[in-house]
Amino acid sequence: MTYPIDLRSDTVTQPSPAMRQFMAQAEVGDAVIDIDPTTERLEKLTAEMLGKEAAIFMPSGSMTNQIAIRLHCRPGDEFLCEENCHVYNYEQAAFAQLSGVVARTLPGEHGVLQPEQFEGKVRPENDHLVRTRLVCLENTHNRGSGKVQPFDVVQKITNWAHDHGLKTHLDGARLFNAAAATGIPVADWSAMFDTVSVCFSKGLGAPVGSALAGPAEFIRQAKRARKLFGGGMRQSGIIAAGALFALQNNVTRLSEDHEKAAKLAEAVRQTEGIHLDVDPVETNIVIFSIDKELGTAAQLQAALSERGVEVLSVAPQKIRMVTHLDVSMLQVDAAIEVIKQTLPALA
Incomplete structure (x- = not known):
């Protein structure tokens, strides 16, 4: 069995030999001065798959999200989002720091909001009040255990x-x-939104990059904002090629990761002292709580790491495990055995 078995995130994936070869052979240009042909191919394919007029490649999902918020809003505006979403919790409130925008959060159930929660949430026109301009949703929901x-x-x-x-x-x-x-x-999911951000470096297995898709004029403005944020890249085709390879080869296999996560989830159900936060597990993220009598999440993380299984402590009593293309079903089976052997030793 190959160790370590890294279940901390689907961002830990390594580019495959085939992806590396594809990247090495990428045709490149200067994407800031003119055009990088491989980046352009990626952007066109992304827009086509999402059913949008245009798309733009950026270094990270945080940048795509923040540029979307910046362009949809003006300084002094607010957007509505779920209280545990990535934009609000994991991007340093960049919407406030960089764009002068505020967030109004709504409590969801494992990240899912209901339509009736939005009633009455648009501020009336009044010189004393912030202007409500935007709704942001996250799908799948990271903190919601990959909830769809x-x-x-x-x-x-x-x-x-x-x-x-x-x-x-x-x-x-x-x-x-x-x-x-x-x-x-x-494309059906995307059709409901003015703009959509997608990430290539999670389950799709590319080493870096995200894209923002939407109307052509919006994306033209996004290119200007990307330059402002320091995201203009020169021979970006080298990394865009990894994302392009991922779109062409790694989309249909995502269901395999869901099967691995389902197996982990079933093991949690059958193990005393730990309990799923969200059941059923719908995609590739498994979050479970550990009984205080057994110890803390940090203690369990450390104990598992010593035995070659890497997980992530996300709260005092919560552990997150994420399946991905670099973890085989055999390794999932091995991780389950390590967890079952480790828990009794904590008590």
Whole structure:
């Protein structure tokens, strides 16, 4: 068995030999001065898959999200989002630091909001009040254990937003996982939003990069904002090639990761002292709680690491495990055995 077995995140994937070869052979240019042909191919394919007019390649999902918020809003505006979403919790409130925008959070159930929660949330026009301009959703939801936003619920929320003159943005870092879990094409999910961000360096297995997709004029403005944020890249085709390879080769296999996560989840159900936070597990993220009598999440993380299984402590009593293309089903089986052997030793 190959150790370590790294279940900390789907961002730990390494580019495969075939991906590395594809990257090494990428045709490049200067993407800031003119055009990088490989980056252009990636952007066109991304836009096509998402059903949008255009797309732009950026170094990270944080940048794509923040540029979308910046362009949809003006300084002094607010956007509505779920209280545990990535944009609000893991991007240093960049919307405030960089763009003068504030967030109004709504409590979701494992990241899922309901349409009725948005009623009355648009501020009236008044010199004393912030202006409500945007709704942001996350699909799948990271803190929600990879929860898929129900399609009909998303449709009702985005319809409400557009009926009230608001723009909509989807943090779709793991949108391809949502599509794999539901069988609903990414373009159908994307169609409900004005702009969509997708990540190539998670389950798709590319080493770096995200894209923002939307109307052509919006993406033209996003290119200007990308330069402002320091995201203009020269021979970006080298890394864009990894993302392009991922779109062409690694999308359909995402369901394999979901099968691995389901096996981990079943093992958690059958193990005393630990309990799933979200059941059933829908995609590739498994979050479970550990009974205080056994110890803390940090203690369990350390003990598992000593035995060659890497997990992530995300709260005092919570552990996260994420499956991906670099973890085989055999390694999942081995990780399960290590967890079962390690837990009694903590008590």
